[in-house]
């Protein structure tokens with residue numbers, strides 16, 4: 429299963445096409461809209477989110493709430509489009525008073541994109557490099573999430589740090605799977621720690637006051653995974669590769685750690701690798717720790733998948749950094765436009781979707797992709813074989 433998207437930040441809307449979707453999968457429009465709303469939320473987001481009310485419109489591939497086995501096409505419309513019809517018109521002449529974007533923002537795609545595509549207007553770049561393009565990705569990921577949910581796999585995320593403020597956690601690779609979605613979703617920064625939530629909000633308030641911006645870290649946790657999904661033999665099918673690549677495809681993501689991640693490199697093997705145990709009651713192999721974060725050899729171990737990502741601070745600053753004016757080639761201040769100050773909680777929701785897609789694709793490679801009944805039958809047979817191997 430894979431998706432493609434098209435669409436710009438202030439165009440008419442954004443489109444996603446998902447192909448390789450199995451037939452017979454129940455899909456809830458309401459659930460996709462809930463995830464779209466979660467992606468729009470979070471303390472520190474800018475004025476644009478007051479304009480948009482993202483909802484999905486399904487164009488093809490779903491009939492009476494179930495997938496048909498054909499590609500699914502979806503649209504998320506931009507409400508802001510009506511304020512941009514002249515500046516973003518697909519055809520006709522540019523308005524005479526059109527303001528071109530000629531002062532590229534450090535940290536955004538503006539300058540390099542303009543050099544690459546031979547334009548003197550960075551708007552052509554920023555319209556597509558904008559993280560607005562993550563809206564249709566979250567909508568598309570709704571299909572992957574429903575697929576995994578039907579197979580007993582659930583995904584959530586939470587914010588671990590914003591700027592210099594971190595929540596306190598002990599052994600998150602083992603314990604993160606215990607957090608309740610309620611504690612996370614009721615926090616304005618999507619952090620399960622109420623005290624840390626307040627400190628993070630204060631950090632964001634400080635950044636607003638000093639005309640600065642913030643990044644942070646978040647974790648994605650997946651429960652209910654079967655062991656042996658993914659691959660050790662084909663480099664591109666290793667889940668470390670597909671999930672890592674999927675997370676790095678999100679704008680502003682600068683680091684990804686599986687389980688203990690970089691800390692593994694500082695410790696001896698005896699303090700890193702997860703001892704194997706036989707859980708006789710449930711006839712399955714298990715681990716006494718989860719420092720690997722649920723992946724070994726590029727495959728799921730059956731322990732929760734715990735992956736952490738780092739997001740850099742938002743590039744648009746209300747006190748802009750130095751840049752060069754592309755018209756005059758003189759020193760200038762970078763563009764200063766409406767912007768988020770911190771979007772870590774939103775990025776975490778996007779990341780849930782990306783992880784869901786990578787996992788759904790790996791499940792389909794292992795168990796088939798034509799229709800849900802065959803996939804479930806294959807999973808049942810696999811579970812039975814695993815049971816007999818651990819008895």
Ligand SMILES: Cc1cc2nc3c(=O)[nH]c(=O)nc-3n(C[C@H](O)[C@H](O)[C@H](O)COP(=O)(O)O)c2cc1C
Nearest residue numbers: 536537557559679680742743744767768771774775
């Ligand atoms: C959910 C989300 C919201 C974002 N909002 C903004 C924003 O309002 N202003 C901005 O300058 N960058 C924002 N960014 C970051 C830029 O999109 C990103 O830094 C840019 O595309 C450059 O890509 P790179 O950081 O991967 O180099 C946001 C990113 C995400 C994931």
Ligand SMILES: C=C(O[C@@H]1CC(C(=O)O)=C[C@@H](OP(=O)(O)O)[C@H]1O)C(=O)O
Nearest residue numbers: 437474476557558559560563766767768
């Ligand atoms: C619109 C969204 O995020 C946008 C991401 C973004 C950027 O440069 O990445 C810039 C801002 O866009 P605008 O200039 O229209 O306010 C954000 O609001 C969204 O996530 O829905």
